[in-house]
Amino acid sequence: MAPILSIRDLQKTYEGGFQALKGVTLDIEQGEILALLGPNGAGKTTLISTVCGITTPSQGQVTVGGHDIVQDFRAARAMIGLVPQEIALQPFETVLNTVRFSRGLFGKPRNDAYIERILRKLSLWDKRDSQITQLSGGMKRRVLIAKALSHDPRILFLDEPTAGVDVDLRKDMWDTVAELKADGVTIILTTHYIEEAEAIADRVGVIAKGELLLVQDKASLMAQMGKKQIEVQLDAPLDRIPDALAHLDLALGAGGESLIYTYDTNAARTGITALLNDIAAADLVLRDVQTRQSSLEDIFVDLVKGEAA
Amino acid sequence: MNWTAIGAIYRFEMARFFRTLMQSFLSPVLSTSLYFVVFGAAIGSRIQEVEGVSYGAFIVPGLVMLSVITQAISNASFGIYFPKFTGTIYELLSAPVNFLEIVLGYVGAAATKALFIGIVILITATFFVDLHIAHPMAMVLFLLLTCLSFALLGFIIGIWATNFEQLQLVPLLIVTPLIFLGGSFYSISMLPPAWQTVTLFNPVVYLISGFRWSFFGLADVPIGISLLAIAAFTGLCLAVIWWIFRTGWRIRS
Numbered sequence: 001m002a003p004i005l006s007i008r009d010l011q012k013t014y015e016g017g018f019q020a021l022k023g024v025t026l027d028i029e030q031g032e033i034l035a036l037l038g039p040n041g042a043g044k045t046t047l048i049s050t051v052c053g054i055t056t057p058s059q060g061q062v063t064v065g066g067h068d069i070v071q072d073f074r075a076a077r078a079m080i081g082l083v084p085q086e087i088a089l090q091p092f093e094t095v096l097n098t099v100r101f102s103r104g105l106f107g108k109p110r111n112d113a114y115i116e117r118i119l120r121k122l123s124l125w126d127k128r129d130s131q132i133t134q135l136s137g138g139m140k141r142r143v144l145i146a147k148a149l150s151h152d153p154r155i156l157f158l159d160e161p162t163a164g165v166d167v168d169l170r171k172d173m174w175d176t177v178a179e180l181k182a183d184g185v186t187i188i189l190t191t192h193y194i195e196e197a198e199a200i201a202d203r204v205g206v207i208a209k210g211e212l213l214l215v216q217d218k219a220s221l222m223a224q225m226g227k228k229q230i231e232v233q234l235d236a237p238l239d240r241i242p243d244a245l246a247h248l249d250l251a252l253g254a255g256g257e258s259l260i261y262t263y264d265t266n267a268a269r270t271g272i273t274a275l276l277n278d279i280a281a282a283d284l285v286l287r288d289v290q291t292r293q294s295s296l297e298d299i300f301v302d303l304v305k306g307e308a309a
Numbered sequence: 310m311n312w313t314a315i316g317a318i319y320r321f322e323m324a325r326f327f328r329t330l331m332q333s334f335l336s337p338v339l340s341t342s343l344y345f346v347v348f349g350a351a352i353g354s355r356i357q358e359v360e361g362v363s364y365g366a367f368i369v370p371g372l373v374m375l376s377v378i379t380q381a382i383s384n385a386s387f388g389i390y391f392p393k394f395t396g397t398i399y400e401l402l403s404a405p406v407n408f409l410e411i412v413l414g415y416v417g418a419a420a421t422k423a424l425f426i427g428i429v430i431l432i433t434a435t436f437f438v439d440l441h442i443a444h445p446m447a448m449v450l451f452l453l454l455t456c457l458s459f460a461l462l463g464f465i466i467g468i469w470a471t472n473f474e475q476l477q478l479v480p481l482l483i484v485t486p487l488i489f490l491g492g493s494f495y496s497i498s499m500l501p502p503a504w505q506t507v508t509l510f511n512p513v514v515y516l517i518s519g520f521r522w523s524f525f526g527l528a529d530v531p532i533g534i535s536l537l538a539i540a541a542f543t544g545l546c547l548a549v550i551w552w553i554f555r556t557g558w559r560i561r562s
Contacts, residue, residue, distance in 0.1 A: 052403040054562075100317075104316060107311045
């Protein structure tokens, strides 16, 4: 099946010469959730803004459902809903009016039943006649989601949807995203929170300095995270791995003061018992034992650091 | 044409107007009454007639123009500046609408509000002076074109402005003086000849002159030139707005 969103060599250079996107290429399949991770200023928001039509691309091509975002902008944009990073709402409007306005703006005829369903789903129905100024920060964020969903988009962009929201609301937001996915909506979200990507994404992309460093299935990333290391600190440093331990997949730590063993936590046998027995048999005296698990965050930090170097 | 979107913008903008209907209604009634008291009664007692028309009636077209122009500019400039200020412009830019549809929505609403104010002032004026309109169709046409063209100018100002002070700058420093010096409350034939020539460089003169002609059949400049001037001004505003959306100036990075 053709990807619902196809980005080819997308570049954006702002006036003044800052290159925010350096040739991003990415395909997104219908119904998937992609989390874009990246530090501040990485180009996440520029990428989203360009696809949505807020920023003009300097080079490259983007199609949404096969429609070019420049040549065929009406068809492309009609498929997209955008929840911006900043809370941007007309303060004196009521919730219902502002959501109705969004639907009309996207060319859809008034449909009160549909709007009611969205507002109920987002727990906003009781507040439908409240002015935006009377709402809490979390509710305002939900109004932004309601506006983005008002025209029944097939792709939803969520730009840092849980930045600055409390833990309960974050969990609520994740549930909402899961429900939307169940409805067949494709979701692209940017986030600083690794745990958010772990919790809801099907695929994870890492972006830094305007380049997409990695796009990978979350499952295969989790497999990488499944690797664990045990570091055995020794009483006396070694200059090489003793022959008695050569059959094990060991590495020598810094200064020869430790032995590092990498194993798969998901494997039936981790080999830890054998390792410790063999170390004792080799007459090595242990000072300490530590275990370490690589996380998505480690992978992310390594990638971003590697890019910065 | 995305008529649903145009309608959505128009209704959204008009809703703000209806929320404050009493303010929108009372303020022009009050200010018009004050103008009639000050200009009509105080000055009118000294200037009996201007070119055969009682001074009170003579100032009505100028008074309508003064309010219509300032209202059209302020409504349109605020209408588009506010989404920029609150950040909600992201929605307009990401919606499947083109510049013409955005302009029609915002400018249409601003022009409607200005037209409403103009009509309220005209009705208020009938309580103070005996008013006969010689060319009603021409009067309506001038009124509509003025509402539209100055709402377009207001839209440009709203896009240009980067803060609330700038939003007031052009109306206060340029538009209001041009209206007051454009023969709103006097005939330019009352000025010394040199000033009459200077005044002809003021585009508002052509508007007020044409509008006044539709009331009394009196004009400072020929009616055809008045129509041409307002058409040229409307065209110029449209061209600037087309350029703004083409280049994304101050709205799209």
